[in-house]
Amino acid sequence: MLPAAVRPPDGEVITAALATGTRVAGVLVPTRLTPDAMPTLWSALEVWELHPMLGEHGMAELVDQWRAVMGRLRTAPDSSCLVTWPSRDVGAARVFLDHGLVPLSTLAIRTGAPLLPSPGALKVRRAALRDLDTLLPLALAELEYSAMVGGTVLRPGAEQVKRAALARHLDQGDPIWIGERDGIAVAMAECWYNESITGSWSETRLRHGLWGYVNSFSVAPSFRGAGVGRELVSVVHREFAAAGTDGTFLYFNPPNPLSTVFWARQGYRPLWTIWEIRPASALR
Ligand SMILES: CC(C)(COP(=O)(O)OP(=O)(O)OC[C@H]1O[C@@H](n2cnc3c(N)ncnc32)[C@H](O)[C@@H]1OP(=O)(O)O)[C@@H](O)C(=O)NCCC(=O)NCCS
Incomplete structure (x- = not known):
């Protein structure tokens, strides 16, 4: 059910080398919200979002580099690091957990499920x-x-x-x-x-x-x-x-x-x- 991959937005490119000699990359994009913006209801005011660009391997190496980059930045107290990734890629999930990231939100879809009747007084x-x-x-x-x-x-x-x-x-x-x-x-x-x-x-x-x-x-x-x-x-x-x-x-x-x-x-x-x-x- 995943859509085709699209180009990531512009941002700072982070790269990492794998033991096999191949390289993986990600784009780090900072966003700052104004106090009246709707996303302030659910988001930190300053978001550092990583857009990984890799296939089956390299998430561990990429997130290590992300960590190194974040360590050199000055970030606000009301801030977050954020990455969105296919829910069923549990190999990546392991990497995120090991770096302290938590699965705070899930985008869930419903397609083709039967339409249930709703008897009741509502x-x-x-x-x-x-x-x-x-x-x-x-x-x-x-x-x-x-x-x-x-x-x-x-x-x-x-x-x-x-x-x-x-x-x-x-x-x-x-x-x-x-x-x-x-x-x-x-x-x-x-x-x-x-x-x-x-x-x-x-x-x-x-x-x-x-x-x-x-x-x-x-x-x-x-x-x-x-x-x-x-x-x-x-x-x-x-x-x-x-x-x-x-x-x-x-x-x-x-x-x-x-x-x-x-x-x-x-x-x-x-x-x-x-x-x-x-x-x-x-x-x-
Ligand atoms: C989530 C929410 C919208 C569900 O509405 P609801 O009227 O409480 O849910 P229903 O009574 O229609 O329950 C439907 C099913 O959910 C499950 N369910 C509901 N409450 C449950 C509970 N406390 N524990 C376990 N299962 C529960 C049941 O399996 C139930 O199935 P059944 O009708 O076959 O027994 C409502 O509880 C709510 O407003 N929660 C707080 C705000 C929130 O979480 N909103 C959603 C944000 S994404």
Whole structure:
């Protein structure tokens, strides 16, 4: 299910020699976020991302060199080293663990899984801009939970950043659904479409095609574990399928005890694992 490899972005090239005499390389790309940027919800403010360029061998040697390069840099306290790699390449996983990187997030996809019926009392409807104040507490409940089990950072401005992002997506008509029980909003799914085409960001992660993306999925704390999430996501999958998508994708945090089992049950499989260490100076 991996897409074809594409050229890495511009950055500092790191090389390493293997015992066989061949060389491998990677590109190191630093990114600094402004405080109002949406990725501040889940990312360190300064990210040092390695884009490895190698085949079957050489990850150990390359990460050793990455470590040496990081040791010469001055990095911020709110920073991370990050590398995204195919989840099933477990040889590389071993190398990342040995250097202190943790699998903080997984990009999982669902393609061709059957559409499950969702019997139940949940009323699901598309949200509009006037629902912003209803959606926000549900979105923040998800952030609060994810901050305990993953990369999410509850910064002082998180609520404003989330509110602005939700408003933007509602305003441009992206699919956001609310699940209601007895007229009370108990769940939300903030989604949008993503087209993986030549030159797009998503072609580095997903095969070309039209994808449904589940950005934020939240069930109110006292309603969790009672089938609400299952009912809501079955509507999301049906609507995305009806719109002609080739599949859906999302991120979850491997240490999240609720979402890991939930998404696996809903037909999602790990494709890419995002390995991180915070702060960047902790890479060993
Ligand atoms: C993850 C979440 C959206 C799931 O929604 P939910 O309504 O709690 O899930 P459901 O009750 O529909 O459970 C569906 C399946 O998940 C599994 N599951 C749910 N809660 C579980 C738990 N506490 N332990 C083990 N398995 C669990 C069950 O296998 C269940 O299958 P079943 O219905 O056949 O028994 C919800 O728990 C939540 O909002 N969690 C906090 C925020 C979060 O993690 N969001 C997702 C970020 S990616």
